[in-house]
Amino acid sequence: MSKKEHIVIVGAGLCGTLLGVRLAQRGYEVSLYERRPDLRQVEQDAGRSINLALSHRGLMALATAGLGEEVRDLCIPMHGRMIHAPSGDKWLSPYSGREGEYINSISRPGLNALLLEKGDSYSNLTIYFEHKCVGVDLEAASARFVNKDGVEVEAKGDLLIGTDGAGSVVRRAMMAQSTDLLFNFSQNFLRSGYKELSIPASATGDFRIESNALHIWPRGKFMMIALPNLDKSFTVTLFHPFDGPTGFRTLNTPEKVKAFFQEHYSDALEHLPELETEYFTNPHAALGTIKCYPWQAYHRTLLMGDAAHAIVPFYGQGMNAAFEDVRLFDELLDEHNGDWEKILPEYSETRPQDTNAIADLAVDNFYEMQDKVDDADFIQKRQLEMKLEQQFPEYYSKYSLVTFKPELSYHEAMVKGRRQDEFLLQLVNETPVEELDLSAVLEKVNKL
Amino acid sequence: MSKKEHIVIVGAGLCGTLLGVRLAQRGYEVSLYERRPDLRQVEQDAGRSINLALSHRGLMALATAGLGEEVRDLCIPMHGRMIHAPSGDKWLSPYSGREGEYINSISRPGLNALLLEKGDSYSNLTIYFEHKCVGVDLEAASARFVNKDGVEVEAKGDLLIGTDGAGSVVRRAMMAQSTDLLFNFSQNFLRSGYKELSIPASATGDFRIESNALHIWPRGKFMMIALPNLDKSFTVTLFHPFDGPTGFRTLNTPEKVKAFFQEHYSDALEHLPELETEYFTNPHAALGTIKCYPWQAYHRTLLMGDAAHAIVPFYGQGMNAAFEDVRLFDELLDEHNGDWEKILPEYSETRPQDTNAIADLAVDNFYEMQDKVDDADFIQKRQLEMKLEQQFPEYYSKYSLVTFKPELSYHEAMVKGRRQDEFLLQLVNETPVEELDLSAVLEKVNKL
Numbered sequence: 007m008s009k010k011e012h013i014v015i016v017g018a019g020l021c022g023t024l025l026g027v028r029l030a031q032r033g034y035e036v037s038l039y040e041r042r043p044d045l046r047q048v049e050q051d052a053g054r055s056i057n058l059a060l061s062h063r064g065l066m067a068l069a070t071a072g073l074g075e076e077v078r079d080l081c082i083p084m085h086g087r088m089i090h091a092p093s094g095d096k097w098l099s100p101y102s103g104r105e106g107e108y109i110n111s112i113s114r115p116g117l118n119a120l121l122l123e124k125g126d127s128y129s130n131l132t133i134y135f136e137h138k139c140v141g142v143d144l145e146a147a148s149a150r151f152v153n154k155d156g157v158e159v160e161a162k163g164d165l166l167i168g169t170d171g172a173g174s175v176v177r178r179a180m181m182a183q184s185t186d187l188l189f190n191f192s193q194n195f196l197r198s199g200y201k202e203l204s205i206p207a208s209a210t211g212d213f214r215i216e217s218n219a220l221h222i223w224p225r226g227k228f229m230m231i232a233l234p235n236l237d238k239s240f241t242v243t244l245f246h247p248f249d250g251p252t253g254f255r256t257l258n259t260p261e262k263v264k265a266f267f268q269e270h271y272s273d274a275l276e277h278l279p280e281l282e283t284e285y286f287t288n289p290h291a292a293l294g295t296i297k298c299y300p301w302q303a304y305h306r307t308l309l310m311g312d313a314a315h316a317i318v319p320f321y322g323q324g325m326n327a328a329f330e331d332v333r334l335f336d337e338l339l340d341e342h343n344g345d346w347e348k349i350l351p352e353y354s355e356t357r358p359q360d361t362n363a364i365a366d367l368a369v370d371n372f373y374e375m376q377d378k379v380d381d382a383d384f385i386q387k388r389q390l391e392m393k394l395e396q397q398f399p400e401y402y403s404k405y406s407l408v409t410f411k412p413e414l415s416y417h418e419a420m421v422k423g424r425r426q427d428e429f430l431l432q433l434v435n436e437t438p439v440e441e442l443d444l445s446a447v448l449e450k451v452n453k454l
Numbered sequence: 455m456s457k458k459e460h461i462v463i464v465g466a467g468l469c470g471t472l473l474g475v476r477l478a479q480r481g482y483e484v485s486l487y488e489r490r491p492d493l494r495q496v497e498q499d500a501g502r503s504i505n506l507a508l509s510h511r512g513l514m515a516l517a518t519a520g521l522g523e524e525v526r527d528l529c530i531p532m533h534g535r536m537i538h539a540p541s542g543d544k545w546l547s548p549y550s551g552r553e554g555e556y557i558n559s560i561s562r563p564g565l566n567a568l569l570l571e572k573g574d575s576y577s578n579l580t581i582y583f584e585h586k587c588v589g590v591d592l593e594a595a596s597a598r599f600v601n602k603d604g605v606e607v608e609a610k611g612d613l614l615i616g617t618d619g620a621g622s623v624v625r626r627a628m629m630a631q632s633t634d635l636l637f638n639f640s641q642n643f644l645r646s647g648y649k650e651l652s653i654p655a656s657a658t659g660d661f662r663i664e665s666n667a668l669h670i671w672p673r674g675k676f677m678m679i680a681l682p683n684l685d686k687s688f689t690v691t692l693f694h695p696f697d698g699p700t701g702f703r704t705l706n707t708p709e710k711v712k713a714f715f716q717e718h719y720s721d722a723l724e725h726l727p728e729l730e731t732e733y734f735t736n737p738h739a740a741l742g743t744i745k746c747y748p749w750q751a752y753h754r755t756l757l758m759g760d761a762a763h764a765i766v767p768f769y770g771q772g773m774n775a776a777f778e779d780v781r782l783f784d785e786l787l788d789e790h791n792g793d794w795e796k797i798l799p800e801y802s803e804t805r806p807q808d809t810n811a812i813a814d815l816a817v818d819n820f821y822e823m824q825d826k827v828d829d830a831d832f833i834q835k836r837q838l839e840m841k842l843e844q845q846f847p848e849y850y851s852k853y854s855l856v857t858f859k860p861e862l863s864y865h866e867a868m869v870k871g872r873r874q875d876e877f878l879l880q881l882v883n884e885t886p887v888e889e890l891d892l893s894a895v896l897e898k899v900n901k902l
Contacts (some may be wrong), residue, residue: 182642185740192640193632248636290631415649 010035010161011344014163015040016139016149016176021082021311022169023133023320024379025120027071029053030131037161038125039137040153040171047117056202057241059084059220059322060117067329070336072207073124080117080233081110088219091380095275097386098219101380103404107410109322110381111220111233141180147306149176165346166307168326172296174313177420180303190299196318196372198228198247201254201290205277207238212392214277215240220322223271224373228252229376230271242278243375245293254290262401279395292373293318299358310335315361320371320454321408323364323416330412331357367408367420386434387427390442425454457828458483459792462611464587464597464624465489468562469776470761471569471581474793475519475536476784478579485601486573486607487585496668504650507532507668507680507687508565508698509557511860515777519786521572529558530682533692536667539828542721547827547836550851551843555858557770559668559681585616590627595754597624599676612792617776620744622761628751629892638747642896644766644820646695649702649738654724655686662725670823678719690726693824694738702738718877726809736841741766743813747806750798757782762807768854769820771864773810778860779805779892781785789817808864813817815856834882838890841874846896 015022018040057354060081067075084099085108101108121298125131136154143149148162168176178214180189191358192312215221221240230385232240241314246252257263260282267275296316301309311328335353342348378384391403396428402411404423429451433442462468462479466488474486508529516522517537533556534548549556573579584602596610616624628637656662661682663669669680669688676695680688695701705711708730715723723729744764749757759776783801790796826832839851849861851869859867877899881890 157852185643185742188643188645188740190640190642192638192642194634194638195633197636292636294633 011164012037012162013037014147014149014166015160016142016166016168017123017170017174017313018118018122018135019109019169019311020118020121020142020325021331022071022167023118024067024165024329025169025310025335026133026334027073027121027124027133028127028332030125030128032069032336034130036128036131037163038131038133039139039149039161040135041134041138044122044135044282045115045156056114057111057235058114058117058319058325059380060112061322061326062107063323063408064326064329064408066412067326068331070333071124074339076120077112077117080112080120080236082112082219083108083235084111084220084233086220087375087379088216088221088322089379090221090223090271090273092270096273099385100392102292102410103273103392103397104399104406104410106176107216107280107314107406109409113235114354116236121138139175139430142166142176142307144179144183144303144307162304164289168307168309168313169311171312171350172294172316174309176307177309177313178297180307182308183303187300187303188247190297192297193294195292195294196369198218198245198372199254199290199292201244201246201285202288203242203281203284204273205232205240206273206279211236211238213240221349222379222445223274224376224379225252225270226377230274231375232274240277242274242432244290245289246371247303257285259269260286263435288374293368297358297362297365299354300351301354301358302423305347308350308353312313314356315365315370317361317365318372319368320375321364321368323368323408327361327364327416331361363415363417363420364408367423383431386439387430390434390439390447392428393439393444394448394451397444401448401451422454426451429454457568459612460485460610462489462595462597462614464590464608464614465622465759466566466568466570466573466581466583466762467617467619467759468566468773469779470615471566472515472519472521472572473615473617473758473780473783474579474581475521475569475572475576476780479519480784480787484579485578485611486579486581487587487597487609488581488583489586490583491571491602492581493563494570500869501693504562505559505683506561506562506565506773507557507581507681509770509774509857510555511771511773511857512777514860515548515774515781518781519572521568522584523685524568525560525565528560528568529682530560530684530834531556532559532681533666534668535823535827536664536669537827538669538719538721540673540718544721546664547833548840550854550858551840551845551852552847555854556666557668557857559683561683562773564684585695587623588618590614590755591622592631592751592755593626597799604893607781607788612754614752616755616757617759620759620764623759624755625746625757625761628746628755634746635751638745640745641742643740643742644817646693646820647702647738647740648856649692649694649733650736651678651690651692651726651729651748653680653688653690653722654727655901656844659686659845661686661688671722671829672824672827673700673718674825678722679793680722688725688837690722691822693741696738705733708734727836739831743796743811743817745810748799748802749806752804753795756798756801762812763806763815765809765813766820767816768823769812769816771816774814775809775864777807811834811863811865811868812856815864831879831883834887835878838878838887838895841887841892842899849874849896849899870902874899877902 015038017040026036030036066151085100088098090096103399137151138148140152141150141158147166150160152158158277168174177203217234223230231245232242232409310331329449338349394401402425409420460483463474463486466486473486478484534546536546538544585599587597588600589598595614598608600606616622665682671678671800678692711733749762758779765772786797801822842849852875854866855871
């Protein structure tokens, strides 16, 4: 492998920038193109706006790029789900029974800025902002961009990687050659969408509700969640159907919205001073899953991150999966000594099984979060899982397998986790948790 | 409902033309647009070229348009699969144990011409050839076309129906509004493709091999099939992987092709005088499944036929499913008295379950045809099914449920048929067919 090889990356979001950093660290000549302006130079409150959940898989990938520690400053640990029942009762359902296992609320632009800063420190990585990709030659590993002056420029690499998100232009080029590439593709939308609201910091500049938790107001066919931000605010997201009695399109007057919140989200209402403005200003948007195969073409062009596998946000794994893409690609670079002819097919054959698994788990979790988390059997099952994890650190619940055990693939976590779930749900349905012999339960789980 | 409503149909293939005829019969003003020239005026051997299998579902739909009898003249009955084993042995595996249940080999252009002739007999149906659809306004039920003179024309209906096949422009317009419509879409390609060859009539003008059968040369990971034509020729289709030792791209010299046929299709070789020319002249093409949902937008635009559900050809049901679309749509017109606001959503909610089922069954049959039909257990199972159908006419095998029982939906046929298959395969695996008590078997099947 020649270290002078040129790699063109389309998309300087989270995945593309981490990838660029890692490839620059390996000595490649990297050109990273981004449609939007540099988010570090555009007015933007990095502590607010869209936030994400960063957990072990993402942290492990960031660590390979030497960013494992720096990222901690941007993180707010969330130790569990704070469930807000319709009655006004609330309780914390921990994510793990082990110490030190939690997920982190982190701002997307804040993290992206950190990655771009890191990128700037490598002379062999060049980032081009305001370059919109308008065409890709898959076989030539080249792409055409229109820059902010309306000038068209071309970039040609030895390898082209599309990390340009769910609406990927690189993927669209593969789609246009569907029959040649035998390019499988699917997009599936939930019948519910989302809308963002916010809980500001209190008058005294503090968090208004518990900061170290992911708040959920589960309501069966709809829900609201809230994640903490560094500026002591919370980003709140409504997940509702588009139509029907609880639909965004139906709740279309300030009176209806207020009455609805009074009925269904009453304990949150006092913390949402801008509810009316935000509800009618912020758009509601769709939630979809994208899968495709193959991810590579002609051993010259590759998809990664959301461009290859966009998922719904309910397992908090979208970014983690994209970062893990980078880590696994990096491992293959070692294994095959930078030989694209081997790396690209192997990556495209092996990785989709895992991202398909997390895609399906994320859809499952949509139903779990809005409808199951306040269900008696589910609560019992979580209690049992916490006890098992506390007493037997080698035991991992499905959630823990997916979230806290990055050495296990998503697919293995899904298969093992689902089997466990089924068994434990049946168990707590038959016997109260306090009457169960934990050692005997663990033994049975291990035999599944 | 006003009978003067104008319906624009995009695509005058088999589905679009039958639909146009049926809607004209109901009194609608119908405009039918077709990209290609009139196939009745273009040099074309209607007895040859691409042929299809017409069976009960398709016939039932044609009958509703008064074409049930006329179409018989175009049909060549195929009573079963003629299996050509590698040894040179061959045997007929019947499609049904009942009298009068068979499928029909029919020429696509021949049938399309019959439908167009019928269409010409209605003054309220106008067919525009050489009009290529270049854009669709889903909400306005209008479409733009470029005609053969390069002139752009617009057609606006009260309803627009896209029957423009697997590459549908109407579907692409829905795809472009994915997030508004929550438009789910998938395309999946088999890793094998197909290439057409032909067996001409004999020197004496007769069929060279058995005419009333669908011939199969099953070879595990690849196969060849042949269907009879009215001119005593056969259309032959190779189904092979693209790559690998048996792949189209690997068999790339006349010597390799000849040696391959001598080894794997030796009994057919003498009937393929143009093998070399045809193999290297005719393209190899991909085989894919397309699913989508919803099929309608704004109660004004609807997809039907391959545009909504393209399937692989291995159950011989692609055309039959498209014709059944028309029949079921026609039933809904009666049920809801032509009210599109009711008809389109109900159609879009109910019909995809069935076309998804036949899509999956067709993929299953790909593996069955190339790999199972000469397997001992499979042969035993088919023998048992034939005996059951002969002795108990109320018993239907999975194949018969799908093919010969149009009053049962594809989805019901799939569920019931798969359950039966599993049970019968297990049975013949344990006990030779001749030792089985058929009444007892039937009783168990009925209890499944």
